[in-house]
Amino acid sequence: MGLGALGVALAMQGHELVFAARRDDQVAELNHYGYAVATKGSVEATVDVRGVRAVKIPGEEFIREVAIANQIYTSVRPDNLPEIASLIAEAILHRIRSGITQPLDVFCCENLKNAGSQLERLIFAGLPFQYAQQVQDHVSFNAAISDRIVSSQNRDESGRLLITADAMGDVLFDTLQIKGDFETLPPFKGLDNFPACIEEKLYILNCGHAVCAYLGFQKGYTYIHEAMADEGINHAVVGAMLEAQRALHQKHGKTLHYGSLIGDILESFSNAALMDTVARVGRDPLRKLQSDDRLIGPAKLAYRYGIEPTHLIQGCVAALSFAQTGDPQAAELQKLIKERGAVYALDFVSQLRPWNPLSKLISEAYQQPGS
16 A cells, blocks of 8 residues: 555655665665556556665664655554554654754554554654653644555566556545645545544445455455455445445535445446455454444444444454454454354454344344354
C-alpha cells in the first residue's frame, strides 16, 4: 500500500520521496531501480516511479531524513504500529533536539478508527516528558486512508519491483490538525469529518471485501473475483454492504463518501486483472473480528438501529471458519474455537458477551450444519 497507493501518488505530484525499509536488499533495489505500478481496470497502464530514495530502518540515515522531512506516512498494518512508533519517536526527538522548528505532519495510514490519535499515543510513550510541549507545538498526528486496492507485488523482466493495483482510488486525509502547507491535488482529498469517513470505509468497503474473502474461503475459491462471480457470495457481499450503509445513514443522518460508491467498489472486487487473493484479503481474522472493526462493528450498528444484520452475521460466521494455511491469526483463531468454543471466541476476540443477542445469533448460525 505504501508503494502502490501512497508512494506513487506523492511521487507523481513531484514530492521528494524517501522510503524506509527493514531489509538491505529492499533499500538497494529501490535506490537503484525505483519501482513500477501496473494499474488494472478502467485504465490500464504501467507507471514508472523513479528518482525515489530508500533508507534502512532503524538507522542513522532514517533519523537524518526525519529531521528534514515535511511529512511522514506510515503504512505498516496495525499490529506493527507499536514497533514503528518507537523508531519514529526516536527520530522526532533527534529533530527537536537539533532545534528544527519547521512543521512536521505525521499521517497514520491504517484501517483504524482514530488512527492518528493511536499513533500519537504510542509515540508520546517513547518521548521524555520535557520534550512533550515542543513536539505538540511542531508536530501533528493525523490519519489518512487509501481506498485503492493493491493486490500483489512481483518482478518485471529487469528484476524491478512491480506493484499491481486498481486503477481507481483516492487518498483521504484528516485536515483538522495539519501544521504544514499541504497542497491538495488528486488523488488526495482533505476531509474535516474524517472519523466518520474512516468508519464508513471500514463498515462498507472493508466489510464487503472481508465478507467476500471469508465466504470465498468456505467455498474453496482462490481469488476474490472468483468469489464475486458466485451468485450466493455476491448476494451476501452486496447485502452486508447495504445493511452497513443503512445503519451508517441512520447514525450520521446522511450518506458520506463510501456509501455512494458501492457500485464502483463492487466493480473493483470483481476485477479479475487484479488477481487479488482470498488469503490476502482475509488475513489476520483476529484483528478483523474485533469489536469496532469491519464485521462486528457494522453488525452492532445495524442491530442498534433495528436493521436486521442477516448478511453481516453471515460474514461473521464465515470469518470464524477462516483457516487459511500460513496465516498465524487464522491458526490461533481455530485453536481458540476448538478448545473453548465459538461463544468464548466471540467474547475474547470481539468483546461480545455471551448474553449479547449478536453473540447468540452468530454462534447459533456458526453451529448450524454447513455453516
